[in-house]
Amino acid sequence: MNPPGLDDLLTCLRFPSVSTDSTKRADVRACAEWLVGQLRGIGLSTELRETPGHPVVLAKNQHQAGRRTVLIYGHYDVQPAEPLNEWKTPAFEPTIRDGRIYCRGATDNKGQFMAHLQGVRESIAAHAELPVNLIFLIEGEEEIGSPNLKPFLQKHADELKCDIVAISDTGMIAPGTGTFTYGLRGIACLEFVVHGPSIDLHSGLFGGAIMNPLTAAARLTATLHDADGKVAVQGFYDDVLPLETWEREAWAALGDADAEMLALTGSPALFGEPGYTARERVWARPTIEVNGIGGGYQGEGSKTVIGRTAFVKLSCRLVPGQNPDRVQQQVTDHLQRHTPPGVRLEIKPGHTGQPYRMDPHSAVGQAAQRALHKAFPGQKLALIREGGSIPIVQAFKDVLGADTLLLGLALPDSQMHAPNENYPIENFAAGVRLNQALLAELA
Numbered sequence: 001m002n003p004p005g006l007d008d009l010l011t012c013l014r015f016p017s018v019s020t021d022s023t024k025r026a027d028v029r030a031c032a033e034w035l036v037g038q039l040r041g042i043g044l045s046t047e048l049r050e051t052p053g054h055p056v057v058l059a060k061n062q063h064q065a066g067r068r069t070v071l072i073y074g075h076y077d078v079q080p081a082e083p084l085n086e087w088k089t090p091a092f093e094p095t096i097r098d099g100r101i102y103c104r105g106a107t108d109n110k111g112q113f114m115a116h117l118q119g120v121r122e123s124i125a126a127h128a129e130l131p132v133n134l135i136f137l138i139e140g141e142e143e144i145g146s147p148n149l150k151p152f153l154q155k156h157a158d159e160l161k162c163d164i165v166a167i168s169d170t171g172m173i174a175p176g177t178g179t180f181t182y183g184l185r186g187i188a189c190l191e192f193v194v195h196g197p198s199i200d201l202h203s204g205l206f207g208g209a210i211m212n213p214l215t216a217a218a219r220l221t222a223t224l225h226d227a228d229g230k231v232a233v234q235g236f237y238d239d240v241l242p243l244e245t246w247e248r249e250a251w252a253a254l255g256d257a258d259a260e261m262l263a264l265t266g267s268p269a270l271f272g273e274p275g276y277t278a279r280e281r282v283w284a285r286p287t288i289e290v291n292g293i294g295g296g297y298q299g300e301g302s303k304t305v306i307g308r309t310a311f312v313k314l315s316c317r318l319v320p321g322q323n324p325d326r327v328q329q330q331v332t333d334h335l336q337r338h339t340p341p342g343v344r345l346e347i348k349p350g351h352t353g354q355p356y357r358m359d360p361h362s363a364v365g366q367a368a369q370r371a372l373h374k375a376f377p378g379q380k381l382a383l384i385r386e387g388g389s390i391p392i393v394q395a396f397k398d399v400l401g402a403d404t405l406l407l408g409l410a411l412p413d414s415q416m417h418a419p420n421e422n423y424p425i426e427n428f429a430a431g432v433r434l435n436q437a438l439l440a441e442l443a
Helices: 005-014 021-042 104-129 149-155 213-222 246-253 260-264 278-284 324-338 363-375 392-402 427-443
Strands: 045-049 058-059 069-075 095-097 101-102 131-139 164-167 179-186 186-195 287-296 309-318 345-351 382-386 406-409 421-426
Touching: 005 021, 005 101, 005 104, 021 058, 021 260, 021 278, 058 179, 069 104, 069 345, 101 427, 104 131, 104 421, 104 427, 131 345, 164 213, 164 392, 186 213, 213 287, 213 309, 246 278, 246 345, 246 382, 278 309, 278 382, 278 427, 309 324, 324 345, 363 382, 363 406, 363 427, 392 406, 406 427
Parallel strands: 069 131, 069 164, 164 406, 179 382
Antiparallel strands: 045 058, 058 131, 095 101, 101 421, 179 406, 186 309, 186 345, 287 309
């Protein structure tokens, strides 16, 4: 038997609310308007607030003096579904197989915030009120770096004042294991374009006489790391805060993740910065990754040309202590110093987000752990950091002065951002329990 609220989640998933796609703008807005109706339907005062981009959905219960205020954040926008031919079932038609919902947005983030919505719905139905002052803030631009949310927080800081923020947009280390993520990596993106001749050239007539932009881009990219995978950018590690002893011990106690990582990725071997486990590299060490590279002829067969330009897209995942703007500048300086002669370099900065870390042993951290025990009874908890980035988390701290409890419901094989994204129905039900336990503990 399906849990209550599941049909509403399936309806929410059918909206192709892809924030990066301008042709889906109406679908993004339709999803937001549908959420307004859902939140009003459970008795919350709800508004659709406009931004320069996609709207924010804001909902509140009747606030009472002397109660703790909890802000629950989520995002209703989703990643593009491409490549569509790799989906086993249509990307925006939720399909249930073996207890999992397959659909774009199922885990990231509709399945997770809809569990909180259902938890609140059931609590109000049973008790006519909640034990805390509640704010729901659900945005539509997380997948493009939340460019308008920090200004929104600044503009409405008094209205959004809260004691703690709760977010379910992170992962669990294994099925049934309640997971408290107390840290996230930040991000700094940029793209560089290598310009050579003014037109594509015949590789026989001109090869060997001019610098090939594609070769220059490859050489330049290779300077970013040493042979062992350590970042070779000057000053990159200067501000990195080291792992604490208790963290290394706690993460080691979670078991060897190497085999699981190889199985999940299909990679033939692990690779990365020496001196750290795979888990430590992902959760607590900074990286520079090449996200895209291209130029020249891409069609079938040969075409003997020297392409006039080549591009490389980069993302830097950052850890506590590092500043995204400073890292962007460090990488820019490195690329400019190492540009081969005979080409011109153009650098385009991308979006950034601050790394985040809180004390999981604080009073609110302990309350979150008790709630996880109730949602996942009989299981040990995992205290982890995570390799992904949620840029708005640090903004909540900077603007509202509130720490964030990251209590994820995503499994390692959820295929977030990839074809066949999925979400266990069991985790949706656990998320409902988690919401109710968390609000009770925080009260």
